[in-house]
Amino acid sequence: MKRSTLVAIGLCLLAVGFSRAAAAQTVPAAGPGRLEVSLGALWFGQLALGSNDANETTPTGGNLKIFSTSTDLGSVAGLEARVGVRLLQSLEAEAEASYGTPQLKVTITGDIENAPDVTATESVQQFTIGGGVVWYVPVHAASGRLVPFVSGGVGHLRQIHEERTSLETGLYYHVGGGVKWLLFARPRGLVNAMGLRVDARAVVRTKGVAFDDGGHASPAVGASAFVRF
Amino acid sequence: MKRPLAAIVAAALVVVQAPPAHAYLKFGVTVGGQSITLKWTQTPVRYSVSSQGITDVPVADFQAAVDRAFATWQAVPTATISYQFAGITAAQPGRDDGLSTLGFQNRPDLDRVLASTSFLVDRVSGALVESDIFFNTAFQWSVAPAGATGRFDLESVALHEIGHMSGLGHSALGETELRDGGGRRVLAAEAVMFPIAFSAGSVAGRTLKADDITGITDLYPEAEFASTSGSVSGRVTKEGQPIFGAHIVAFDVARGTGVGGFTLTADGRFSIGSMTPGIYILRVEPIDDADVDSFFDEARNTDIDFRVVFVDRVVVVPKAGDTGEVPVAVVRK
Amino acid sequence: MTTKFLLFFLSILLAVPSSATTIIPADLGELSRDARAIVRGRVAALDAQWTEDRGTIETIVTLEVEHYLKGALGQTLRFRVPGGDLGRLRSIFVGAPQFVVDERVVVFLGANGPSVPYVLGLSQGVFRILRVGPDAAEFVASPATMAATAGAVRIVRGDPSRRALALDDFEERVRALAGGAK
Numbered sequence: 001m002k003r004s005t006l007v008a009i010g011l012c013l014l015a016v017g018f019s020r021a022a023a024a025q026t027v028p029a030a031g032p033g034r035l036e037v038s039l040g041a042l043w044f045g046q047l048a049l050g051s052n053d054a055n056e057t058t059p060t061g062g063n064l065k066i067f068s069t070s071t072d073l074g075s076v077a078g079l080e081a082r083v084g085v086r087l088l089q090s091l092e093a094e095a096e097a098s099y100g101t102p103q104l105k106v107t108i109t110g111d112i113e114n115a116p117d118v119t120a121t122e123s124v125q126q127f128t129i130g131g132g133v134v135w136y137v138p139v140h141a142a143s144g145r146l147v148p149f150v151s152g153g154v155g156h157l158r159q160i161h162e163e164r165t166s167l168e169t170g171l172y173y174h175v176g177g178g179v180k181w182l183l184f185a186r187p188r189g190l191v192n193a194m195g196l197r198v199d200a201r202a203v204v205r206t207k208g209v210a211f212d213d214g215g216h217a218s219p220a221v222g223a224s225a226f227v228r229f
Numbered sequence: 230m231k232r233p234l235a236a237i238v239a240a241a242l243v244v245v246q247a248p249p250a251h252a253y254l255k256f257g258v259t260v261g262g263q264s265i266t267l268k269w270t271q272t273p274v275r276y277s278v279s280s281q282g283i284t285d286v287p288v289a290d291f292q293a294a295v296d297r298a299f300a301t302w303q304a305v306p307t308a309t310i311s312y313q314f315a316g317i318t319a320a321q322p323g324r325d326d327g328l329s330t331l332g333f334q335n336r337p338d339l340d341r342v343l344a345s346t347s348f349l350v351d352r353v354s355g356a357l358v359e360s361d362i363f364f365n366t367a368f369q370w371s372v373a374p375a376g377a378t379g380r381f382d383l384e385s386v387a388l389h390e391i392g393h394m395s396g397l398g399h400s401a402l403g404e405t406e407l408r409d410g411g412g413r414r415v416l417a418a419e420a421v422m423f424p425i426a427f428s429a430g431s432v433a434g435r436t437l438k439a440d441d442i443t444g445i446t447d448l449y450p451e452a453e454f455a456s457t458s459g460s461v462s463g464r465v466t467k468e469g470q471p472i473f474g475a476h477i478v479a480f481d482v483a484r485g486t487g488v489g490g491f492t493l494t495a496d497g498r499f500s501i502g503s504m505t506p507g508i509y510i511l512r513v514e515p516i517d518d519a520d521v522d523s524f525f526d527e528a529r530n531t532d533i534d535f536r537v538v539f540v541d542r543v544v545v546v547p548k549a550g551d552t553g554e555v556p557v558a559v560v561r562k
Numbered sequence: 563m564t565t566k567f568l569l570f571f572l573s574i575l576l577a578v579p580s581s582a583t584t585i586i587p588a589d590l591g592e593l594s595r596d597a598r599a600i601v602r603g604r605v606a607a608l609d610a611q612w613t614e615d616r617g618t619i620e621t622i623v624t625l626e627v628e629h630y631l632k633g634a635l636g637q638t639l640r641f642r643v644p645g646g647d648l649g650r651l652r653s654i655f656v657g658a659p660q661f662v663v664d665e666r667v668v669v670f671l672g673a674n675g676p677s678v679p680y681v682l683g684l685s686q687g688v689f690r691i692l693r694v695g696p697d698a699a700e701f702v703a704s705p706a707t708m709a710a711t712a713g714a715v716r717i718v719r720g721d722p723s724r725r726a727l728a729l730d731d732f733e734e735r736v737r738a739l740a741g742g743a744k
Contacts, residue, residue: 052485054478056404056417057438059431064404064417067539069482069510106482106510108539112404113514113718115537120510122543165547166506209508211483258652267654324617325653337674341683345583347618348654352647386584393656405587406716413587416716426584517724518717521703523585523657523685531703537720562722 030192030228034086038197040224042080042098044126047073047218050211067111073124073209076102080222084134092134096153100126104161104209122162124209128172130155137177145185150177151199157208170208174220176201193228254398254491254524255448256348260355267348267357268396268448273313276394279332280317286333286370286383288317294372295331298387301437302395307446307454307503310395322361325349329394331387334363343368343426344386346393362390369429376432385427385434392422397444399424399524401476401516402489419487424523439486447503459546460502463555464492465513467535471497472559474521474531478512479504479544491524498554506548511540513557535559583657588683594739597670597682599633601625602691602733605661606638610646619653621646622678623661625669631733632740633671641671641679659685666691668702668732691729700729 030036049071055063078100084092106120132153139148157170178199185193199222204215256267278295282288292314299312315328322330336342343365349358364370364383371380403418405425415425420440427434437445446454465475475492477499490501516524517533525531538559544552594600603625610621625639644655659681661667670687671679681687690703703726727735 050483052482054480054485054487056402056419057433057436058417059415059427059433061433066404067512069480071482071508104508104543106508106543108510111512111537111539113537113720115512115514115539115720118539118541120539120541120543122545161545161547162543163545163547163553165550165552166545256654256656258654321617325619325651338672338680339684340672341586341588341686342657343584343586346656347645348652348656350652350654351650352652353650358651389584404716406714407589409713411589411591413589413717424583424585425587514719516719517721518719523583534725535720536722562720562725 030086030089032086032088034192034228036082036084036086036092036094036226036228038080038082038084038224038226040080040197040222041077042100042220042222043077044075044100044102044203045219046075047205047216049073049209049216065110065112067115068109070107070109071211072105072107074103074105076100076126078126080224082224082226090136090138092136093131094134094153095129095131096155097129098127102126124162125160127158128155129158130172132174145182145195147180147182148177149180149199151175151201157205159209161209168208168210170206170210172203172205173215174201174203176220178222180226190229191227193226195226197224197226198222254400255444256393256396256398258350258352258355260350260352265355266396266448267350269310269357272309272449273311274329274395275313275315276329276331277315277318277320279321279330280319281321281333283333283366283370285380286372290372291331291333291383292317294384295387295391298384298391298435301388301435302391302445305437305442305445307442307451307458308449309451310445310449312391322363323347324361325359327359329359329361331362332364333366335366336363337367339365340367343381344390346390360394362387362394371430374432376430378430381426381429382432382434385421385432388421388435388437389426392441392445395445396448397422397441400440400444400489401491401524402438402440402478402487405518420489439481439484440488443488443501443503450503455503457506457548458503459506459548459550459552460500460504461490461509461511461544461546461552461555462498462500463511463540463552463557465497465499465557465559467532467559467561471495472532472535473497474516474525474533475499475535475557475559476514476516477501477557478514479509479546480512481505482508482510493525495530500551504546506546509544509546511544511555511557513538513540513559534562536562583684585657585683585686588686590736591739593670593682593687594632594736595742596672597632597687597740598673598679599635599639599671600631600668600736600740601627601633601635601639601671602629602631602666602668603627603639604666605663608646608661608663610648612648618644619646619648619651620644621661625667628666631668631736635671635679639671639679641669641681643681643684657684659688661688668736689732692726694726701726702729702732 084094371377400420
């Protein structure tokens with residue numbers, strides 16, 4: 001598992017641990033039917049797509065390497081929006097969407113005829129739209145301002161190459177967790193609560209800009225502000 | 230023997246219509262001021278085998294080897310070319326007799342030519358009348374399954390020549406070295422259509438590569454593939470001036486295969502078609518190690534004074550579309 | 563649609579001569595030593611004819627000789643290349659060099675007895691002379707491959723040391739190689 005994914009999982013565990021330790025005044029829990037809207041930033045980690053050498057066949061059927069390539073979809077920070085509906089006190093369903101412009105990078109090295117190493121790039125427009133569930137961890141100070149959660153989801157991935165001549169689609173799956181920090185909460189009124197949400201997740205993408213149809217994992221970290229009605 | 234025009238059997242009419250783009254080099258002729266792709270428009274292409282074998286390769290073995298080579302081209306799933314054996318003939322290859330004949334010939338005047346393909350074209354109609362292939366008896370030949378030391382593999386050379394017979398030119402996808410004391414040999418090649426043969430004893434030339442497959446597909450595209458394949462095009466310049474004869478290789482980074490093309494216009498443009506959609510990078514090099522005449526008619530215009538370079542932009546070949554012109558700037562040596 | 567038309571016109575169709583041969587490459591030393599004559603001259607005429615056995619078409623190239631680097635076959639020289647246009651027919655021997663009247667070339671010729679000479683190694687035995695630059699300096703177009711003399715040497719495309727040879731340098735080298743130098 002990549003180091004960045006391990007770091008993301010570690011942050012989740014830290015958030016859960018922190019929230020347990022936090023002392024808080026009593027904050028009314030959200031009841032079923034509450035609507036929550038959030039907007040913020042989402043960072044996707046780099047995704048390694050694969051490597052290939054350009055080879056030519058020798059008289060004995062072997063390979064002569066002409067140059068090497070390594071292809072990645074670079075990390076990117078973009079926008080994320082969510083709309084969630086509390087189903088139960090500890091369970092929420094949400095719809096999510098994000099947008100970012102990662103760089104597709106092909107690193108070319110070791111040319112047999114001494115062409116300079118180059119990284120060929122293009123910008124990819126990436127859209128995701130999907131849904132998921134959030135489970136709020138029932139900790140001792142559940143009515144505190146720090147509310148940990150675990151989340152998971154699935155969605156549609158859409159990637160448009162820079163020249164807009166080619167579109168790739170796929171799916172994504174994510175699992176992770178985080179913490180919500182309630183800045184403001186009240187039992188009555190149109191706005192029930194406002195706060196910040198931070199989460200980390202492991203994302204597996206299939207198809208899209210990829211060399212194969214298999215799943216490829218990368219970390220993601222989100223930070224957003226939310227308003228609950 | 231010269232035959233009356235009426236007696237010449239036109240094997241096919243060449244359609245005055247170019248495919249959307251070419252994989253690397255295709256043959257063309259100028260008829261009535263118009264350039265026409267030299268290709269078979271009626272298939273199967275019928276071929277005969279000369280009855281004159283040689284000691285080491287009887288006619289039956291020769292026919293079996295060329296049959297395998299024809300079958301290899303015919304088996305390309307994205308191309309529609311097909312061939313049919315028309316029988317053994319007493320005629321020799323290279324005779325303008327209306328028959329497409331393959332066979333051995335003693336050609337001491339061509340002592341550095343292993344084999345060669347010739348065409349007979351009707352200059353008025355553009356019809357491709359016949360195409361012959363001869364294998365030079367000045368060399369030692371083998372049809373052994375694993376090859377034979379000191380002998381050239383007939384099936385490999387036949388595969389190359391049949392590519393020409395089908396309308397393909399040469400590919401520049403290969404590396405060579407100068408031998409100590411004289412001569413030159415192929416270190417590696419990634420196209421059967423590379424002009425220099427593998428050394429005697431090698432059978433590595435019996436397998437078509439991506440460049441060959443793209444070329445034959447471009448000439449004879451299978452409908453479903455043609456509806457989904459794409460192309461990459463661009464322009465190569467040096468100090469703002471267009472370059473003729475630059476070699477471009479489009480490398481599919483996912484599949485690890487390369488297809489070559491050339492800038493063949495006065496304004497330095499290139500176009501490589503019948504490409505599988507995907508992510509590519511482009512490498513541009515001069516063919517300054519080649520007998521340039523073996524690639525282009527306009528060898529005198531070929532610019533070889535620049536360095537090898539990669540384009541720093543990812544090129545995405547779309548489905549049923551073109552990349553749009555990719556600008557490539559090269560620098561002087 | 564615009565793209566398709568553009569690509570249509572970009573699909574350049576070459577006048578014939580691209581080589582459709584499988585060759586054994588010869589370096590300049592081999593060509594120089596094996597040639598019966600090496601001559602620089604101007605192409606004066608191209609005449610297609612049926613071969614002696616009337617089996618196919620060949621072209622007789624008439625060269626006005628400027629000078630010989632090896633051998634001596636007269637001030638006006640004729641040599642044969644396979645292929646050519648005759649009447650309604652065009653015979654294309656892929657790999658055979660193509661000539662243009664008035665172009666200047668250096669050709670390496672072989673011969674079988676008293677018959678009309680032929681070009682050694684097909685297009686390998688033809689070096690076209692170009693005038694380049696504001697002072698119209700003369701160069702040979704095809705980069706001549708020289709034999710390695712101290713172990714095999716991989717040919718590197720784009721090698722800055724490999725450039726078109728000035729005509730004088732090329733001819734000096736050819737004379738030396740024809741005389742047995744390596």
